[in-house]
Amino acid sequence: MQDVVQEELAASLKGRDFLMVGDYTPQEIRYLIDLAIDLKRKQKSGEAYQPLAGKTLGMIFEKSSTRTRVSFEVGIYQLGGQGLFLSGNDLQIGRGEPILDTAQVLSRYLDGIMIRTFAHRNVVELARGATIPVINGLSDLSHPCQAMADYQTILEHKGTFEGVKLAYVGDGNNVVHSLMMGAAKLGVDISIATPEGYEPDASLVQQSKDYAKETGAKIHICRDPKEAVAEADFIYSDVWASMGQEAEQKERELAFADYQVNEALVKYAKQDYKFLHCLPAHRGEEVSEGVIDGKHSIIFDQAENRLHAQKAIMAAIM
Ligand code: CP
Numbered sequence: 438m439q440d441v442v443q444e445e446l447a448a449s450l451k452g453r454d455f456l457m458v459g460d461y462t463p464q465e466i467r468y469l470i471d472l473a474i475d476l477k478r479k480q481k482s483g484e485a486y487q488p489l490a491g492k493t494l495g496m497i498f499e500k501s502s503t504r505t506r507v508s509f510e511v512g513i514y515q516l517g518g519q520g521l522f523l524s525g526n527d528l529q530i531g532r533g534e535p536i537l538d539t540a541q542v543l544s545r546y547l548d549g550i551m552i553r554t555f556a557h558r559n560v561v562e563l564a565r566g567a568t569i570p571v572i573n574g575l576s577d578l579s580h581p582c583q584a585m586a587d588y589q590t591i592l593e594h595k596g597t598f599e600g601v602k603l604a605y606v607g608d609g610n611n612v613v614h615s616l617m618m619g620a621a622k623l624g625v626d627i628s629i630a631t632p633e634g635y636e637p638d639a640s641l642v643q644q645s646k647d648y649a650k651e652t653g654a655k656i657h658i659c660r661d662p663k664e665a666v667a668e669a670d671f672i673y674s675d676v677w678a679s680m681g682q683e684a685e686q687k688e689r690e691l692a693f694a695d696y697q698v699n700e701a702l703v704k705y706a707k708q709d710y711k712f713l714h715c716l717p718a719h720r721g722e723e724v725s726e727g728v729i730d731g732k733h734s735i736i737f738d739q740a741e742n743r744l745h746a747q748k749a750i751m752a753a754i755m
Pocket residue numbers: 501502503504505506575583715716717
């Protein structure tokens with residue numbers, strides 16, 4: 438019976454795009470996380486698993502990247518395929534070729550496309566025009582691959598999602614949007630504290646609250662970082678100014694001054710809390726050096742899981 442369910446989930450994932458966490462059912466998300474954990478075990482024990490032999494993933498980058506680029510490129514290689522780095526500046530889209538044309542052309546050569554871009558509509562447009570799976574490697578709206586690695590990390594540390602409380606302190610940005618939708622889908626309680634004017638997107642909050650009805654997750658949005666981290670198992674932070682918002686750096690530093698995750702704030706969390714950050718981090722801004730480099734920080738386990746989580750996504754949909 439269990440095998441039949443797994444086969445049905447595998448069949449439902451094949452050929453799909455991976456654009457938003459919300460596009461997937463709780464069962465599909467859990468399947469991908471379990472697959473990521475299994476692929477991690479296989480890799481660590483030297484067991485080859487190459488279902489994507491002969492396949493090519495195109496990777497379009499319109500923004501900088503360390504983790505996403507390297508983990509996708511290494512990941513597809515480990516699965517038997519190859520990755521092709523495509524800089525947005527060098528592609529003809531940089532000179533105005535329509536995304537829809539690009540999508541159709543690339544579909545004739547490639548077996549999958551990962552895109553990191555600014556406007557989320559670019560991701561949607563690419564997926565609309567492509568006849569091969571498209572993966573969102575970060576847009577201004579969401580960062581679903583990050584959330585998959587984050588929940589894998591949480592599961593590995595806690596053994597369950599039940600009763601887990603996650604706190605996010607800072608900007609209501611792409612990273613927290615995916616984190617919030619993941620919490621709703623997986624039944625994790627999430628508390629998000631942001632300054633006024635920097636709240637997560639209201640329609641995504643509503644969507645998450647709707648998903649949460651099915652799983653019982655609590656989605657709580659507040660102002661006070663102390664309220665958000667109270668009794669938290671995990672505290673998450675991200676930069677105050679995301680890629681593309683560099684000009685707002687100074688005004689954001691003022692707005693977020695009381696939103697640093699530091700030694701004083703983490704006292705409100707559970708004693709054995711863990712610190713998460715998608716990276717890159719700015720020590721002394723959104724997080725103190727003591728916290729990010731301290732014994733509660735699991736940021737490098739989290740970063741490693743990008744590789745395993747994305748291998749699971751590629752193996753399942755490509
Ligand atoms: N977390 C993350 O996506 O890192 P990169 O920007 O280095 O890819």
